[in-house]
Amino acid sequence: MAQNAAIELKDVSLSFGSNEILTGIDMSVEPGEFVCVIGASGSGKTTLLRMIAGLLPPTTGAVLLHGKAVRSPTRRVAVVFQDYGRALLPWRRAYANVSLPLEASGMPANQRPARIRQLLAKVGLANHEDKFPGQLSGGMQQRLQIARSLAQEPDTLLMDEPFGALDAMTRQTLQDEVLRLVAERKTTVFFVTHDIEEALYLGDRVVALDSNPGRVAYDIKVPLPRPRDQLTTREHPEFLRLRREMFEIMNKIHA
Amino acid sequence: MKRFRVLDIVLGILGLLTLLWIWHLVTMLELIPRVFLPSPAATIAALEWGLVNGDLLPQTLATINRMIQGWLLASLVAIAVGSLIGVSAIARAYIQPTLEFLRPLPASAIIPVAISIFGLNSSMVLGVVVFGAVWPTLLGTIHGFAHVEPRLVEVSRLLQMSRWEFIYKIGLPNAVPDILAGMRLSLTVALILAVVGELLTAQEGLGTAVLHAARSYRAADLYAGILLLGLIGLVSNYGLAIADKRILAWKN
Known part of the structure; x- marks a missing residue:
């Protein structure tokens, strides 16, 4: 029997009253696959992510995780939001923010410190465990949110434009960190972005959404070698060809 | 800064x-006339004498005790009840108008009710102090819960946190600034009502001391008592302001 897809969307649509947000979405993500979803704002890509997370039920169709219908959130799926400033607990220090999922999953208190320090070290925040989120830069706050999501040991990671609010340098560094972290654990990633280059650089596949209502316009494989590199990957002829193709697709969609 | x-x-x-x-x-x-307003020097002398030789010290402690007891009890009730109301949008909608009806009632208006329930004793005073001091903290707690960042509600759902976990890990910490603001307001209310309660029930305390001094034209003693009451307010407010700063370190 074939292995179940990590994420499977079967003819999913969503409407609020007469307002159709998403329609007829069919998509599946294999375990360990890194799928990037791009689309203009209003294409419903964040809504799609929220449905996979179990925060929002589809109006029709089914969302399956490893073959099981999603009814409510599960700790096996972690979400990284774009607005790190709101997603972190401002009254908890970096250390205690990472501790939150461990507390929620019932990890014994004596096992937490080692795990928390390991996670903070992984995202380069080992020396900042006593700082409140408000004392960290934007990039560091997003690192902290990533560490918190990894504390769940998720098999699926949903990322909603996680680097959209960061400057270009920080964004590149974090792109590489995320690639390294998810490769370590072969995590399935569903990554929402509006940046074509980011999608191509990170993904095994890029899915483009058309808007009003949101639906899948294109679904292309990205056969670029891994590990990816900010210089060589972005200069790779295949990267440049795909980038051109994607730009043309997106232009056609929004024409 | x-x-x-x-x-x-x-x-x-x-x-x-x-x-x-x-x-x-x-x-x-x-x-x-000096009979009505003694000089600062005379007042301070009376204060010193009262504290060292008289019974101003036990009277002050009795008032402080009453104020703190009522205030702590009121705060505890307010935070517990406020959390339970605040965590549910339905409970908030259900109970908010009732609270808005009860809150503006002057605490002195319920004194006759309290007297009929408790009689003229220290339980009555405590009851009135609690009733008056409970509102600012109660409303602060509910407000804090009502304004939790929606993103954090999602985080709690994603982590499958229980309602109880949500209350003490997200709702309450989020309400702490509002709770502290409420507790500062209610401390002043508690002091006022402690004194009023003493006046009515002739319990030992600064309120009674001040009343006796006024009735026997001991102006210096009267003002010594008022000075002490002012000091209690000043010191307690500064103490809370310092605690505020420490607890809310994450805000700066």
Whole structure:
């Protein structure tokens, strides 16, 4: 029997009253696959992510995780939001923010410190465990949110434009960190972005959404070698060809 | 920030000294007869004598005790009940109008009710202090819960946190600034009501001491008592302001 897809969307649509947000979405993500979803704002890509997370039920169709219908959130799926400033607990220090999922999953208190320090070290925040989120830069706050999501040991990671609010340098560094972290654990990633280059650089596949209502316009494989590199990957002829193709697709969609 | 703080303290002390100086002038020029307004020096002498030789000290402690007890009890009730109401949008909608009806009632208006329930004793005073001091903290707690960042509600759902976990890991910490603001307001209310309650029930305390002094024309003793009451308010408010700063370190 074939292995179940990590994420499977079967003819999913969503409407609020007469307002159709998403329609007829069919998509599946294999375990360990890194799928990037791009689309203009209003294409419903964040809504799609929220449905996979179990925060929002589809109006029709089914969302399956490893073959099981999603009814409510599960700790096996972690979400990284774009607005790190709101997603972190401002009254908890970096250390205690990472501790939150461990507390929620019932990890014994004596096992937490080692795990928390390991996670903070992984995202380069080992020396900042006593700082409140408000004392960290934007990039560091997003690192902290990533560490918190990894504390769940998720098999699926949903990322909603996680680097959209960061400057270009920080964004590149974090792109590489995320690639390294998810490769370590072969995590399935569903990554929402509006940046074509980011999608191509990170993904095994890029899915483009058309808007009003949101639906899948294109679904292309990205056969670029891994590990990816900010210089060589972005200069790779295949990267440049795909980038051109994607730009043309997106232009056609929004024409 | 630091520079301004030193200046603030100096200015604050200057302000108090100005008041003292005006008081001194008024009594020196006898603008108001000494029987009604004693000089600052006489008042401080009476204060010293009362504290050392008289029973001003136990009276002060009795009032402080009553105020703190009522305030703590009110805060505890307010935070517990406020959390339970605040965590549910339905409970908030259900109970908010009732609270808005009860809250503006002057606490003194319920004194007759309290007397009929408890009688003229210290339980009555405590009951009135609690009733009056419960509102600011209760409303602060509910407000804090009502304004939890929606993103954090999602985080709690994603982590499958129980309602109880949500209350004490997200709802309550989020409400702490509002709770502390409420507790500062209610401490003043508690002091006022503790004194009013003493006056009515003739319990040992500063309120009673002040009343007796006034009735026997001991103006210096009267003002010594008032001075002490002011000091209690001042010190407790500063104490809470410092606690506030420590607890809310994450906000700065």
